[in-house]
Amino acid sequence: MDKQPSYLGAFIRHPYNRVALLATGCAAIFASIPFGWPGMALVAVLGLGTEVLAALGIPELPSFKAWADREHHHQLRAERRLRLLAELSDYGDARALASYEQMYRRVQSLYQTAGDARSTLTRDDVEKLEDLTVDYLGLCVVNQSLRQRRDAPSEEGVIKRIASLQGQLLNKSLTSDEERQLRSALAEYTEVMNRSRRLATRRSTLEATLISMPDKMEEVYQLVITAPYSSEMGGKLEESLARLRIAEEVAAEFDTAESFDFTPPRTPSASPATLGQAARQAAQSVKSRS
Numbered sequence: 001m002d003k004q005p006s007y008l009g010a011f012i013r014h015p016y017n018r019v020a021l022l023a024t025g026c027a028a029i030f031a032s033i034p035f036g037w038p039g040m041a042l043v044a045v046l047g048l049g050t051e052v053l054a055a056l057g058i059p060e061l062p063s064f065k066a067w068a069d070r071e072h073h074h075q076l077r078a079e080r081r082l083r084l085l086a087e088l089s090d091y092g093d094a095r096a097l098a099s100y101e102q103m104y105r106r107v108q109s110l111y112q113t114a115g116d117a118r119s120t121l122t123r124d125d126v127e128k129l130e131d132l133t134v135d136y137l138g139l140c141v142v143n144q145s146l147r148q149r150r151d152a153p154s155e156e157g158v159i160k161r162i163a164s165l166q167g168q169l170l171n172k173s174l175t176s177d178e179e180r181q182l183r184s185a186l187a188e189y190t191e192v193m194n195r196s197r198r199l200a201t202r203r204s205t206l207e208a209t210l211i212s213m214p215d216k217m218e219e220v221y222q223l224v225i226t227a228p229y230s231s232e233m234g235g236k237l238e239e240s241l242a243r244l245r246i247a248e249e250v251a252a253e254f255d256t257a258e259s260f261d262f263t264p265p266r267t268p269s270a271s272p273a274t275l276g277q278a279a280r281q282a283a284q285s286v287k288s289r290s
Contacts, residue, residue, distance in 0.1 A: 005072035007059035021051070077134055084137035088144070096140040099214045103133045106221040119228045129220065136213050143210055146203050158196075162189045 011017060024047030031039035058064050088096055107130045114121045165186045169179065 005068050007065055007068050008055060010068035010071065011055055011059045011064070017051075017054070021047070024051075077131065081134050081137065084134065084141055087141050088137065091141075091144040093140060093144055096137075096144075096210070100133060100137055100140075103136065103214055103217045104130075106217060107133060110221065110224055113224055113228050116228065120230065121224055121228060129217070132213075132217070136210070139206060139210055139213075143203075143206055146199075146206070158189055158192050162186065162193070165189065 024043065028040045028043040028047070031043045033039075035042075059068075085097070085100075088100075107126060110121065110126045110129065111123070113119050114123045114126050165182055168174075169182055169186070174182070
């Protein structure tokens with residue numbers, strides 16, 4: 001879950017507050033011309049007192065908190081977008097980048113439509129669509145990571161180890177303790193294979209999602225552009241958004257770190273797979289906005 005923004009810090013950094021401080025400084029300089037240092041000090045004290053009173057009251061206003069939350073969300077989304085774009089560039093996934101650029105242009109066009117006072121499309125609706133474009137990038141990164149794991153020979157190695165363990169269990173001279181350890185290892189490797197098969201199914205779901213998301217985004221765009229002033233826009237758009245909110249379900253399929261582990265853990269304190277952590281972050285990001 002994202003950390004709550006500092007409302008006091010947001011107030012200090014607010015453009016209007018900066019303009020007010022600049023205006024106070026200019027007024028103090030002009031006051032010093034006829035009145036000297038006493039005039040400058042008087043304006044400075046009045047300005048500082050006003051700043052303190054505003055800092056005590058304005059950050060607690062619900063409207064200001066809502067604005068600060070939106071700005072904080074925009075900042076986190078921008079940072080996440082840049083990070084995911086850099087990762088996709090490293091992977092060399094030009095197709096995913098092109099699809100994202102198309103979706104991004106559609107969203108920017110919808111922002112202009114939402115700015116029309118006659119349109120029933122709201123900026124909050126377009127914000128949700130922009131969030132989904134960043135979620136699309138996150139799923140593309142997960143997909144590229146899964147492709148690398150799929151191409152790795154780890155699964156083949158597990159199959160060979162299972163065959164080796166089964167051959168050792170045929171040895172009649174094994175002690176009971178040796179047989180128990182071998183059967184325990186065999187059970188672990190078998191579970192690894194089962195997880196691998198489940199993961200293969202989830203991969204297919206993820207790939208289908210990545211193919212359909214740009215098309216569904218295009219449907220939303222066409223819906224808005226063809227009838228921007230329709231009174232039924234809200235219901236239709238919500239229905240389209242519901243179909244687009246599949247990123248949470250798909251990311252949740254990869255929420256378990258051991259789903260990505262082809263090697264049985266040697267100790268209970270084994271660290272989770274990096275890919276599992278990335279998938280959990282993607283799922284939490286979508287859940288925090290639902």
